[in-house]
Amino acid sequence: MGLSIRVPGLIKGLGVTFKTLIRTLTKGSHTVQYPRVKEAPTLRARGVIALHEENCTACMLCARECPDWCIYIEGHKYKAPPRRPGGKPRQKNALDRFDIDFALCMYCGICVEVCPFEALFWSPEFEFSEPKLADLLHDKDQLSKWMETVPDFEEYETGSEAKQLEVPR
Amino acid sequence: MGLVENGKLPGPLTKLLNISRKYSLWVYQWGLACCAIEMGAAFASPRYDVMRLGVIPFPASPRQADLVVISGTVTDKMAPAVRRLYEQMPEPKYVISMGSCANCGGPYWDSYSVTKGVDQIIPVDVYVPGCPPRPEALLEGIVLLQERIASEDMTDRWNRDPIVVT
Amino acid sequence: MSSPDTNAEEIIEESIEPQEEPIIDEKREAFVASIKQDLGSGFIDSHIDPEIDVWIRVTQEAWLETAKILFEKHGMNFFNFLSAIDWKPSPFGREMDAAIDNVDDEVAVETEMEWGVAGGEKRFQLLARVHNPVANMGVNLKADLEGDFPEVDTWTPVYPGANWHEREVMEMFGISFKNHPNMVNLYLPTEFEGHPLRKDFPLLSRRAKPWPGIVDVELMPGENDDETEESGEET
Amino acid sequence: MNSEASTQQLSYIANQASDARVNIELETEGMTLNLGPQHPATHGTLRIIVRLDGEQVVSAEPVMGYMHRGYEKLTEVRTYPQVTTLVNRIDWLGSFANEVPFILAAERLMEVEAPARAQWIRTALFELSRIANVVLFLGDMAVQLGATTPVFYAFRDREFVLNQIESVTGGRFHPNFDRIGGIKDDLPKGWIQETKDVLVRIHSFCEEMEDLVVGNEIFQTRTRGIGIIPADTGLAYGLSGANIRSSGVDWDLRRDGGVGLIHDQLDWKVWTHPDGDSFARYWVRLQEVRESCKMVGQILDGIPSGPIMAKVPRIIKVPPGEAYVETENPLGVMGYYIVSKGDLVPYRVKIRSASFNNVSITPWVLKGVYVPDVISILASLYFILGDIDR
Numbered sequence: 009m010g011l012s013i014r015v016p017g018l019i020k021g022l023g024v025t026f027k028t029l030i031r032t033l034t035k036g037s038h039t040v041q042y043p044r045v046k047e048a049p050t051l052r053a054r055g056v057i058a059l060h061e062e063n064c065t066a067c068m069l070c071a072r073e074c075p076d077w078c079i080y081i082e083g084h085k086y087k088a089p090p091r092r093p094g095g096k097p098r099q100k101n102a103l104d105r106f107d108i109d110f111a112l113c114m115y116c117g118i119c120v121e122v123c124p125f126e127a128l129f130w131s132p133e134f135e136f137s138e139p140k141l142a143d144l145l146h147d148k149d150q151l152s153k154w155m156e157t158v159p160d161f162e163e164y165e166t167g168s169e170a171k172q173l174e175v176p177r
Numbered sequence: 178m179g180l181v182e183n184g185k186l187p188g189p190l191t192k193l194l195n196i197s198r199k200y201s202l203w204v205y206q207w208g209l210a211c212c213a214i215e216m217g218a219a220f221a222s223p224r225y226d227v228m229r230l231g232v233i234p235f236p237a238s239p240r241q242a243d244l245v246v247i248s249g250t251v252t253d254k255m256a257p258a259v260r261r262l263y264e265q266m267p268e269p270k271y272v273i274s275m276g277s278c279a280n281c282g283g284p285y286w287d288s289y290s291v292t293k294g295v296d297q298i299i300p301v302d303v304y305v306p307g308c309p310p311r312p313e314a315l316l317e318g319i320v321l322l323q324e325r326i327a328s329e330d331m332t333d334r335w336n337r338d339p340i341v342v343t
Numbered sequence: 344m345s346s347p348d349t350n351a352e353e354i355i356e357e358s359i360e361p362q363e364e365p366i367i368d369e370k371r372e373a374f375v376a377s378i379k380q381d382l383g384s385g386f387i388d389s390h391i392d393p394e395i396d397v398w399i400r401v402t403q404e405a406w407l408e409t410a411k412i413l414f415e416k417h418g419m420n421f422f423n424f425l426s427a428i429d430w431k432p433s434p435f436g437r438e439m440d441a442a443i444d445n446v447d448d449e450v451a452v453e454t455e456m457e458w459g460v461a462g463g464e465k466r467f468q469l470l471a472r473v474h475n476p477v478a479n480m481g482v483n484l485k486a487d488l489e490g491d492f493p494e495v496d497t498w499t500p501v502y503p504g505a506n507w508h509e510r511e512v513m514e515m516f517g518i519s520f521k522n523h524p525n526m527v528n529l530y531l532p533t534e535f536e537g538h539p540l541r542k543d544f545p546l547l548s549r550r551a552k553p554w555p556g557i558v559d560v561e562l563m564p565g566e567n568d569d570e571t572e573e574s575g576e577e578t
Numbered sequence: 579m580n581s582e583a584s585t586q587q588l589s590y591i592a593n594q595a596s597d598a599r600v601n602i603e604l605e606t607e608g609m610t611l612n613l614g615p616q617h618p619a620t621h622g623t624l625r626i627i628v629r630l631d632g633e634q635v636v637s638a639e640p641v642m643g644y645m646h647r648g649y650e651k652l653t654e655v656r657t658y659p660q661v662t663t664l665v666n667r668i669d670w671l672g673s674f675a676n677e678v679p680f681i682l683a684a685e686r687l688m689e690v691e692a693p694a695r696a697q698w699i700r701t702a703l704f705e706l707s708r709i710a711n712v713v714l715f716l717g718d719m720a721v722q723l724g725a726t727t728p729v730f731y732a733f734r735d736r737e738f739v740l741n742q743i744e745s746v747t748g749g750r751f752h753p754n755f756d757r758i759g760g761i762k763d764d765l766p767k768g769w770i771q772e773t774k775d776v777l778v779r780i781h782s783f784c785e786e787m788e789d790l791v792v793g794n795e796i797f798q799t800r801t802r803g804i805g806i807i808p809a810d811t812g813l814a815y816g817l818s819g820a821n822i823r824s825s826g827v828d829w830d831l832r833r834d835g836g837v838g839l840i841h842d843q844l845d846w847k848v849w850t851h852p853d854g855d856s857f858a859r860y861w862v863r864l865q866e867v868r869e870s871c872k873m874v875g876q877i878l879d880g881i882p883s884g885p886i887m888a889k890v891p892r893i894i895k896v897p898p899g900e901a902y903v904e905t906e907n908p909l910g911v912m913g914y915y916i917v918s919k920g921d922l923v924p925y926r927v928k929i930r931s932a933s934f935n936n937v938s939i940t941p942w943v944l945k946g947v948y949v950p951d952v953i954s955i956l957a958s959l960y961f962i963l964g965d966i967d968r
Contacts, residue, residue: 015795016793017794017795018795020789021794023789025727037223038734039224039225039226039229040224040225040313042229042313043316047313049744050745051745052744052763053749054749073659074555075284075656075663075664077286077552078555080555109281111277112277112280112281112282112283113283114752115307116660117748117754118754134307134317135317138303139321141281141294141301144280144304144306164765164766165764165766165767165768165770166767167881168695169764169883170764210645210667210964211667211752214714215750218733221730222734222736223733223734253532254646255623258644282548284667285652287548287549288647288648288652289539290643290647290648291648309751398900420813421818422815422816423911424915424928426928428926459900460900472913472915476827477829479834483900501814503811503815504814504816504935504939508934529642530642531646540650540651542654544651
């Protein structure tokens with residue numbers, strides 16, 4: 009095997025890189041210039057969990073189903089005025105504490121899925137690094153703030169029978 | 178480094194030092210699990226390209242590195258190696274803990290063989306949440322670290338006891 | 344979760360059994376018959392899932408012999424896996440299973456051993472699977488093992504791939520293998536104590552951390568989600 | 579192709595023999611080389627203790643467990659939906675594919691079957707995760723042989739596949755999308771067209787790799803005739819997937835397995851290669867990516883409409899029984915042996931992961947090779963640490 013046989017493959021390979029160079033020069037690169045420009049994650053992206061506090065009844069379902077045990081809920085019962093005049097006072101739950109430990113969370117989405125009252129949503133935000141581990145425990149105020157970043161559910165592809173959901177605002 | 182050890186540096190000099198340290202972070206790639214691929218995407222993918230931020234992912238040994246990204250599950254068997262890696266790095270050194278496993282055990286919080294967080298072995302400067310974090314989330318962690326470096330006084334860093342994790 | 348509606352739903356789900364004619368899987372029947380003939384008293388039991396899978400249970404002594412027969416006579420030259428099952432239920436029961444806690448009845452920890460398909464007698468059961476890629480048929484093998492720290496013949500002379508699997512079983516279950524070339528720990532550090540996959544090995548983190556779901560504020564939401572707002576029933 | 583490879587193989591063996599003689603004459607001393615636990619040539623944290631005689635490997639012994647996370651124990655204390663999300667992390671490059679055999683095994687025990695639309699989408703995601711997985715291998719193998727460009731291309735084009743997976747499942751890496759009796763959610767609008775564009779991109783990536791790597795003479799010299807695994811040895815060690823198909827065994831569970839996925843309704847081909855060397859393993863995987871693109875293209879054209887979930891109870895209790903289901907995952911045969919006692923949690927899950935068996939051949943195949951070939955053989959065997967150690 010002389011030099012002549014060994015060359016064509018190399019030339020071809022160089023051709024590929026040269027083509028890529030030309031394409032990058034003419035059509036621009038793939039790079040997202042991060043701190044200035046941010047890529048837009050897809051609408052379903054699981055970035056951070058947002059809490060719609062009004063919908064939460066402190067039923068503990070998410071805390072129980074969480075594989076990591078990273079949701080901490082506390083609540084208390086109180087008597088609410090009856091809905092119809094003359095009725096009995098209703099017993100309601102008030103939410104005292106709703107914490108998610110994002111350091112432990114495995115971002116699986118089970119809590120969002122099991123929530124029967126549509127109180128939890130995924131937000132595609134991903135920028136919440138912290139220098140202190142304790143700060144990754146988001147309390148219910150912080151979780152409610154994430155609610156602003158929750159996108160609307162997208163429409164489904166044709167042929168789907170799934171029901172379109174809406175995000176409570 | 179007697180200069181920095183014995184007393185305060187003038188302000189402008191500190192600033193200059195910090196800027197140069199901030200934009201020449203040599204990062205040692207300590208890829209352990211799933212996060213290693215996202216770290217690889219942040220470092221090698223044309224889409225994220227960490228070199229833009231002045232982070233250079235090419236040190237051949239931890240002795241040349243300023244920053245180590247612990248990306249992935251640290252097991253009890255691996256922990257001594259992580260510790261040794263950290264001890265080999267020269268001061269000033271920084272650690273980013275990437276992903277839930279490195280933060281505090283993550284999905285394996287109840288496992289018999291996983292260390293519950295890398296901060297049990299070495300001090301950590303920035304925690305990046307996610308499982309795994311997107312490459313951009315790691316970039317955010319790096320930017321956060323750079324901000325910390327920019328506001329840091331070298332003398333403090335030098336004389337400081339190891340960071341106590343609260 | 345423990346509402347009566349769900350239980351009813353499950354019962355309905357179970358009662359709808361497919362009413363089909365029993366399928367006779369001739370290929371697997373013949374295979375089991377042939378093994379039975381070759382092994383003689385080494386063969387204990389078998390189970391056939393028609394058109395899907397086959398299980399064979401042999402004695403501890405016939406373990407290596409079975410591998411040889413499968414490899415040489417039946418072309419089962421693809422080695423899938425080798426593992427074991429600890430049939431003695433965990434003595435901690437509820438403590439180990441977070442999800443059990445929301446079922447507020449039957450706290451009793453089961454200690455009776457109950458075996459799966461093809462039966463069993465002892466606490467530890469070896470489980471292996473080999474496959475014939477040409478005929479595209481696999482077989483699951485089981486063997487009961489005597490004692491708390493059993494010993495059994497290695498498969499490495501027949502299937503060299505069993506080497507690491509046997510090391511794993513040794514470390515996870517405490518079952519050792521005779522004539523194995525390198526019987527040392529595979530995964531865990533040498534100072535590790537205990538055999539993690541035994542059911543009586545506790546996961547300490549799970550016991551140290553309180554389960555966040557234990558603080559209860561109200562009944563679990565049942566099927567009637569609309570009424571939960573009004574549901575004032577006390578437990 | 580075969581004759582050329584066999585001559586190369588013969589010359590390789592002759593070289594080795596002559597070198598061995600030289601070694602005797604020079605009386606080199608034995609030396610132990612420790613690769614890893616963290617080494618650029620190991621994907622993750624595999625440690626291999628190699629004993630050398632000069633440049634030749636006398637024996638190689640992998641030391642594992644640096645990534646052992648105790649999966650089989652953890653599955654015993656998690657409910658079925660929780661196990662689904664846990665097993666994502668076994669083979670983290672093709673994570674959706676990890677869920678599929680587990681779900682299929684649980685479905686077999688529960689005697690439910692996913693509706694047609696769910697099966698089609700499941701298969702599409704299964705193949706997309708294969709593409710996401712193997713594309714990285716195609717770049718990574720080259721980078722371990724010293725070519726840096728392909729890995730950049732691989733990461734570039736892989737991002738698009740990940741985007742498609744994410745826009746359906748919500749997770750780039752860990753989808754947690756498969757459910758017993760169907761899938762979690764339906765496709766978003768416009769996904770089919772976008773995925774078709776991505777497939778075009780992957781096709782051109784395969785062409786680029788063909789020119790850049792496969793046709794490259796340096797790459798060929800470094801991989802042809804290196805690390806030859808005969809078919810019967812490979813089978814006895816339990817090698818599977820592309821590793822065994824590149825030894826000439828025509829066996830693919832997608833075609834032969836006949837479980838729950840719809841590969842039998844598609845038009846595709848199982849590629850094999852007779853050589854069994856590192857080059858063959860690369861080549862077969864490259865063809866597999868092309869076949870996967872073809873399959874996804876056909877699936878996208880033919881997804882039937884309908885529901886995506888079968889009727890299953892809200893609280894999943896799997897009836898007592900045992901089932902073993904295996905599928906052809908990106909790395910090879912992956913199977914789950916589930917023992918259920920009718921509880922919320924499985925009684926025992928044996929995870930048969932592909933890489934564990936694939937790597938168990940390393941002591942055999944590394945014996946007698948040269949040090950640089952260790953890297954090319956390890957790279958071509960293509961393992962993922964989470965898949966070995968679990």
